[in-house]
Amino acid sequence: MTDSTTQGPILVPIANPETADQLVSTAADIATDTGRPLEVLTVIRVPEQVPLSEGERLVTDEREILDYAADLVSDPAIQVSSRIRFARSIASGILSVAEEQGIETILMGWRGRPRRRDIILGSHLDQVLRKASCDVLVKRMDGDEELQQILLPVAGGPNTKLAATVAGSLARVHDAEIRVIVVHSPNETTDTRDEKETMLEGVIGGFTGVPVITQEIVESDSVGDTIVDQSKDVDLVVLGATSEDLFRRSVIGSLPEQVGRRSASSVLMVKEHRNIPSRLTRFISHLRREILRF
Structure with a gap:
């Protein structure tokens, strides 16, 4: 019950610095104990009328947020990488990276807001929980x-x-x-x-x-x-x-x-x-x- 059953990367999608601290800290704790690498991700949603190849012009402060999140990992033994993904939706961006990079755990944050109609935890969270081909951890901060x-x-x-x-x-x-x-x-x-x-x-x-x-x-x-x-x-x-x-x-x-x-x-x-x-x-x-x- 103590050792991780998977040794693949842990994916941490980051939206803003306010949630980065706790999410990356939790992921780094698990990585420290299990020797697993971390992948920090920001997904930029590109509208349908804009080609994905032009998503770069939508980037504002996302790179700074990724750098900030990666710098939160203080253990030099943890391998940390970061990336920006352009996608039509936040969930599809997370899922595509998870599939391509052989991610075995996704850690996502949740604000604990009340339900809205058929949305249970949140539109992005619901889709990732339903479709991810790996373990998913959801943290309410x-x-x-x-x-x-x-x-x-x-x-x-x-x-x-x-x-x-x-x-x-x-x-x-x-x-x-x-x-x-x-x-x-x-x-x-x-x-x-x-x-x-x-x-x-x-x-x-x-x-x-x-x-x-x-x-x-x-x-x-x-x-x-x-x-x-x-x-x-x-x-x-x-x-x-x-x-x-x-x-x-x-x-x-x-x-x-x-x-x-x-x-x-x-x-x-x-x-x-x-x-x-x-x-x-x-x-x-x-x-x-x-x-x-x-």
Whole structure:
């Protein structure tokens, strides 16, 4: 649970200096712990009526922002590169760079604004979360935090391992405590409770090099309320996406979204890449075989 399962580059899209500090700092922490390179990116949206080849004339202070972001990485052992991409949309620019450069993790910032119609986290974020062929981390910033305590909720979901991996990296770099919690709901079955507690044991047993690890099992009518309440006593909440919708109607899951908007601390939501199309293809093939049997 502690070592990164991927060693490819971490891509950090930067829009302005206000978000650069925390995003690059978090990415650099993970890179320091795992020995991975960083790619800092600014995407300039080029209107449809303007050829992409003429995008250079739209550049203003983006190069200075990239230089500033790259200079934030103080560890000389971290390989840092930066680039500007001209694209028709911010999301398409991020996704194309991720594909071309073999990116294995994208770290993006989020302001935690309320939903707008069908937009969940934000138009760019939603598209990247839906389409990226790599892991995606989304950080809701809450000012400059001194990372001393990290809250890691464990619900047994598909992204728990990645959440634990990221939390472990940050804890080791900052010499921080990790508080691992499991929240049981009154209507849960015994099997569900056992599964979550087994996952808890696996997470705890998988950590190495973390100075302090505490664990707690909580009974509550509301998992989200409990996590939000406990966020008051920590500097960062790291939790995995819960969405497993086969047709990708949700980008992160209702619980992480709820916690992300209401948490008293910064929040880092993680979503591991899964080859959903191939799973769908296997499901359709299985369904066809079953139909042919009758």
